[in-house]
Amino acid sequence: EVQLVESGGGLVQPGGSLRLSCAASGFTFSSYWMHWVRQAPGKGLVWVSRINSDGSSTSYADSVKGRFTISRDNAKNTLYLQMNSLRAEDTAVYYCARDRGYYDSSGYYTSAFDIWGQGTMVTVSS
Amino acid sequence: DIQMTQSPSSLSASVGDRVTITCQASQDISNYLNWYQQKPGKAPKLLIYDASNLETGVPSRFSGSGSGTDFTFTISSLQPEDIATYYCQQYDNLPSYTFGQGTKLEIK
Numbered sequence: 001e002v003q004l005v006e007s008g009g010g011l012v013q014p015g016g017s018l019r020l021s022c023a024a025s026g027f028t029f030s031s032y033w034m035h036w037v038r039q040a041p042g043k044g045l046v047w048v049s050r051i052n053s054d055g056s057s058t059s060y061a062d063s064v065k066g067r068f069t070i071s072r073d074n075a076k077n078t079l080y081l082q083m084n085s086l087r088a089e090d091t092a093v094y095y096c097a098r099d100r101g102y103y104d105s106s107g108y109y110t111s112a113f114d115i116w117g118q119g120t121m122v123t124v125s126s
Numbered sequence: 127d128i129q130m131t132q133s134p135s136s137l138s139a140s141v142g143d144r145v146t147i148t149c150q151a152s153q154d155i156s157n158y159l160n161w162y163q164q165k166p167g168k169a170p171k172l173l174i175y176d177a178s179n180l181e182t183g184v185p186s187r188f189s190g191s192g193s194g195t196d197f198t199f200t201i202s203s204l205q206p207e208d209i210a211t212y213y214c215q216q217y218d219n220l221p222s223y224t225f226g227q228g229t230k231l232e233i234k
Binding site: 047050059095112113 | 226
């Protein structure tokens with residue numbers, strides 16, 4: 001079964017750090033780009049970060065740039081999100097998602113988040 | 127940055143109704159748009175990719191259309207299990223992936 005399972009969420013004080021993990025199974029993890037998407041309580045989906053298949057390229061939303069670091073260990077089939085200098089506004093459910101995109105005939109990378117984890121809750125509060 | 131504007135933000139309809147949600151991009155995004163369904167307490171699920179392609183295993187009552195700046199998501203005959211929040215997402219402006227604000231669909 002194709003599956004993503006997040007862990008590592010919890011309660012942390014403002015300014016603190018947390019590392020989220022996303023364990024992948026049932027597919028060739030090293031072949032896919034991966035993402036983190038978050039959702040604050042009662043709010044919509046917000047893309048956070050992306051990493052390419054071999055980990056050589058990453059990108060971030062402006063709201064987390066310089067504070068969050070995405071990484072992956074293809075030998076362990078695991079995606080990570082290191083979150084530093086956490087703020088109250090980072091409080092959210094964090095989802096990891098697989099991107100089954102590909103480069104089309106014009107060389108453009110098409111994207112679709114086709115597999116999602118169940119999410120892990122991060123609460124930043126004193 | 128590309129902004130995605132979904133409307134309506136909420137919608138109440140009866141079982142069997144045809145339901146339409148629109149998503150407007152702030153600039154031309156070709157067909158680089160996906161639609162997701164999120165049921166309460168659950169992770170999102172991909173329904174439509176590249177504006178009009180139905181994801182494998184998704185019922186055919188769901189469809190998408192549009193290109194450029196204006197997109198439409200349609201449920202041809204609303205079923206009780208379709209109660210959820212629906213999001214559009216653009217991926218034209220990589221590496222930024224912007225979601226719409228969501229449309230909450232309820233049964234009347």
